[in-house]
Amino acid sequence: MTLKGWLERCGQFIKQALPGYCAFCLAPASAGRGWCATCLVELPWNLQPCRQCAEPVSPGASLCGHCLIEPPAFSTTQAGLLYQEPIKQLVHDFKFQASPRAGTLLAELMLLTPPVTQSDALLSVPMTAKHARARGFNQSHWLAERLSRQLGVPVVTAKRVKDSPSQRTLNRRQRAANLAGAFVIESPLPAHVVIVDDVVTTGSTGHALARAALDAGARRVDIWAAARTPLGKD
Incomplete structure (x- = not known):
């Protein structure tokens, strides 16, 4: 270095x-x-989000073009911040350096802009066993447990049954195909479930996990994330 x-x-x-x-x-x-x-005040707040996937949209628009043409399986996304500096550095330190203070800050920022309707359960995004061993912890589950203690809402879990390649270099359609059938939920779910994650990029992970949650009995699935990748960056 x-x-x-x-x-x-x-x-x-x-x-x-x-x-x-x-x-x-x-x-x-x-x-x-x-x-x-x-x-x-100066943090990169997501002030004009698509109601369904939280992608920044033009003033006055409620949905982005992607959600209009191909609606995802989840109903809404709450992501109060954009994935820009200094949030980008905070997420990096949490995800790749396992910084507990960075994770705590992200959870506290998420609580400033919570979903409008409280859910029956929080659902963390599962990792493959290989990725879990390499990283040492699951940042989505860490956030879900922290938010669960604050809100008094239980955490439910899913299994990742498909060891897909990394999503980082894939476009929107490739990400969706990469995650098709990737998740399974074995226990019946309550009516309203909120998926917790650190960053939403295209919504492909949320879409695949929401499909599994609906198959497991949920009637509505939403997403709650710390940040959303800005328009044109996914």
């Missing part, structure tokens, strides 16, 4: 390791929060 990269990484670690200080700028944090009032 270069000296510049090392210094940047140390700066990120210091920001996330100091309780009582804003995780984004190191100013004193607001009482009981991990951020200051100024940084909270």
Whole structure:
């Protein structure tokens, strides 16, 4: 690692390791929060989301073109932030560095913009055994458990039965085909289930998992994520 990269990484670690200080700028944090009032306002809020998948849309539009043409299996998506800096760095530190403070901050930010209707259960996105061993934890399940304790809503689980290639380099249609039949839920589900995840990119994962949830007895499935990939980035 270069000296510049090392210094940047140390700066990120210091920001996330100091309780009582804003995780984004190191100013004193607001009482009981991990951020200051100024940084909270300046975060990349998702102000014009598609009602169904949360992709940013034009003012006045309620649905994006994708949801109009090919409606997903889930009903709505709540993603209060856009996957841009500094949220992008926060998600990276949580997902790939297993930073507990980064995860806590994401959960707290999610609680600022919760779904309109409380669900009967939260459903985490399962990982393949290979990915779970490599990463050491499931960020979706971690968030679901944290939100479950805050809201008093139980967490239900699914199994990933298809070891698909990574989604990172795939386009929207490839992602959907890659995840077809990937998830199974063995226990009956309550009527309203909310899938919890860190980032929604195209909604393909949510669509595949929502199909499995509906097959398991749910009548409505929504998504609740920390952030949504901006328009044109998925």
